[in-house]
Amino acid sequence: MLTKEETARYSRHIILPNVGLEGQIKLKNARVLIVGGGALGSPVALYLAAAGVGNIGIVDLDNVDITNLQRQIIHTNANVGKPKTKSVKEGIARLNPLVKVTVFNTQLTSQNALDIIKKFDMVVDCTDNFPARYLINDACVLLDKPTVYGSIFRFDAQMTLFWAKKGPCYRCLFPSPPPAELAPSCAEGGVFGSMAGIVGSIQANEAIKFILQAPDTLMGRLLILDAWKMRFVQLKIQKDENCPVCGKHASIKKLIDYEYFCAANPPHAEDFKNISARELKEKIDKGEKINIIDVREPFEFEMTNIKGSVNIPLNSVASRLKEIDSSKPSVILCKSGVRSLYAINALKNAKFKGGLLNLEGGIMEWAEDIDGTIVKY
Numbered sequence: 001m002l003t004k005e006e007t008a009r010y011s012r013h014i015i016l017p018n019v020g021l022e023g024q025i026k027l028k029n030a031r032v033l034i035v036g037g038g039a040l041g042s043p044v045a046l047y048l049a050a051a052g053v054g055n056i057g058i059v060d061l062d063n064v065d066i067t068n069l070q071r072q073i074i075h076t077n078a079n080v081g082k083p084k085t086k087s088v089k090e091g092i093a094r095l096n097p098l099v100k101v102t103v104f105n106t107q108l109t110s111q112n113a114l115d116i117i118k119k120f121d122m123v124v125d126c127t128d129n130f131p132a133r134y135l136i137n138d139a140c141v142l143l144d145k146p147t148v149y150g151s152i153f154r155f156d157a158q159m160t161l162f163w164a165k166k167g168p169c170y171r172c173l174f175p176s177p178p179p180a181e182l183a184p185s186c187a188e189g190g191v192f193g194s195m196a197g198i199v200g201s202i203q204a205n206e207a208i209k210f211i212l213q214a215p216d217t218l219m220g221r222l223l224i225l226d227a228w229k230m231r232f233v234q235l236k237i238q239k240d241e242n243c244p245v246c247g248k249h250a251s252i253k254k255l256i257d258y259e260y261f262c263a264a265n266p267p268h269a270e271d272f273k274n275i276s277a278r279e280l281k282e283k284i285d286k287g288e289k290i291n292i293i294d295v296r297e298p299f300e301f302e303m304t305n306i307k308g309s310v311n312i313p314l315n316s317v318a319s320r321l322k323e324i325d326s327s328k329p330s331v332i333l334c335k336s337g338v339r340s341l342y343a344i345n346a347l348k349n350a351k352f353k354g355g356l357l358n359l360e361g362g363i364m365e366w367a368e369d370i371d372g373t374i375v376k377y
Contacts, residue, residue: 002028006098010052023212024052030211033057033117035108035136036126037084039191040150042074042091043200044124044207049092049099051208056092057120059104060084071193108132110255113139122210124148124203130177131258137162137170138255141246146210146219150203155192155228157199160218160237161206164246167219172240177262195227272344275357277369280331284308291330291354293317294363295343300335304374306366314339318346326354333359333366 002010002024013019013027030053034041037060048056064072064079064087074091075084085103092101104116117123117139125136125147133149140147146163149170162169202223209217224233245252283290292309294301301311312320314334324330324347332347334340337360344356359365367374 001025006052009096009098013051018214019212026211026213027052027208028054030122031055031057031120032207032211033059033120033123034088034126035059035123035132036128037072037074037088038062038068038126038128039071039152039193039196040126040200040203041084041088041124042072043197044126044204045074045088045092046095047201047204048124048207049096051204052096053099053208053211055100055102055120057102057104057116058085058088059106059108059116060088061105061107071191071196073197108135110135110257113255114143117145118143120145122146122148122207124150124207126150126200126203128152130262133170134177134261135255135258138245138252140164141169142253142255148203148206148210150199152191152195152199155195155226157195157225157227159199159202159206159223159225160221161210163219164239168237168239169243169246171245172243173222173237175240175243192227195225198225198227272341272358273356274360275331276360277366280359280366281370289328291324291328293324293330293332293343295332295334295339296363304363304367306333306363306371309333314343314346317343318350321347321350321352324352324354326352329355329357331357331359333362335362336364337362 002021006028007014010024014021014024032048032053032055034044034056037045037058041058041060045056045058062084064075064082064084066080068075069077075087079087083105085105089101089103092099106112108116113135122145123136123140125133127133127136136147141164144165146161147170148161150159151157206218220237222235222237224235239246241247244250292306294305294309294311295314295317296311297313298311305311312323332340332343337358340358340362344358347356363374
């Protein structure tokens with residue numbers, strides 16, 4: 001039953017014929033896990049709490065950073081530096097103190113996912129990387145839990161509801177992940193801040209509808225948004241009978257190593273010669289003849305760069321190797337030291353003859369150790 005306070009708080013829901021008192025009680029008794037307390041997790045948490053979902057879990061390992069505030073609306077300046085889980089819990093308490101919030105200040109892994117997810121009725125996937133998405137999907141399939149999926153990148157977004165019991169799962173739509181170098185994070189590619197509110201609200205809407213047992217969820221339909229042109233497109237998605245996790249002859253019976261699965265033979269830092277930001281600074285100060293090749297996207301390079309560096313984006317570095325003087329050692333850098341490894345790999349495969357050094361930690365390490373005026377992003 002509902003208390004007098006709950007009846008008053010949720011009265012605009014209760015008078016809806018598709019919700020009513022019975023539906024509001026379903027929301028009160030529901031247990032929803034949100035994985036990711038960032039751009040999508042913020043509106044999802046706020047709208048689920050406002051709707052009266054009685055038990056909300058939040059999984060996240062990150063702390064609130066000032067770069068988050070452009071789109072992660074549950075966090076404030078006062079929460080910069082705090083764990084996101086704590087900040088989300090505080091935000092929910094400000095909005096609706098009647099909601100019980102359970103925090104998991106950890107990264108969801110193959111070791112803890114089943115234990116965490118089994119405590120909830122459904123999962124809202126608010127993550128921003130492929131290993132987490134495949135992990136959540138496989139865990140939910142194994143536990144027979146539905147997943148509300150959403151993803152955003154720049155101005156584009158995708159949303160649906162996966163439930164292998166009655167429809168497709170994430171692997172039915174995306175059997176394998178894209179190459180890691182072609183899947184930049186929001187930190188690398190950027191994201192239109194207000195779009196996170198649109199997508200997160202739709203995710204919350206789908207979760208609420210599922211709890212209320214509404215007939216017309218997004219299950220079996222992929223909703224695609226171009227926020228710049230404000231266009232929505234729907235695509236039908238079907239269950240793959242050969243899906244390795246939910247198909248008739250499923251081969252995945254337990255959780256796997258998802259970082260390895262999504263890496264697809266990534267280059268390893270230990271296989272390359274590395275140079276630290278301080279070592280690079282010493283070479284520059286000594287006037288040593290070196291090439292400094294920045295393989296980030298042009299808009300990233302314009303935002304901030306190391307003086308004297310040349311911008312050759314990763315996707316064109318192999319075709320532009322003639323622009324790099326092979327008589328001098330070349331320091332290859334990106335934002336964090338990952339794309340630069342792929343660039344070195346591409347140069348080696350293209351038979352580049354010069355010496356190649358990977359800047360460990362990328363330009364963010366340079367900003368941390370050498371030049372504090374560089375804007376972190």
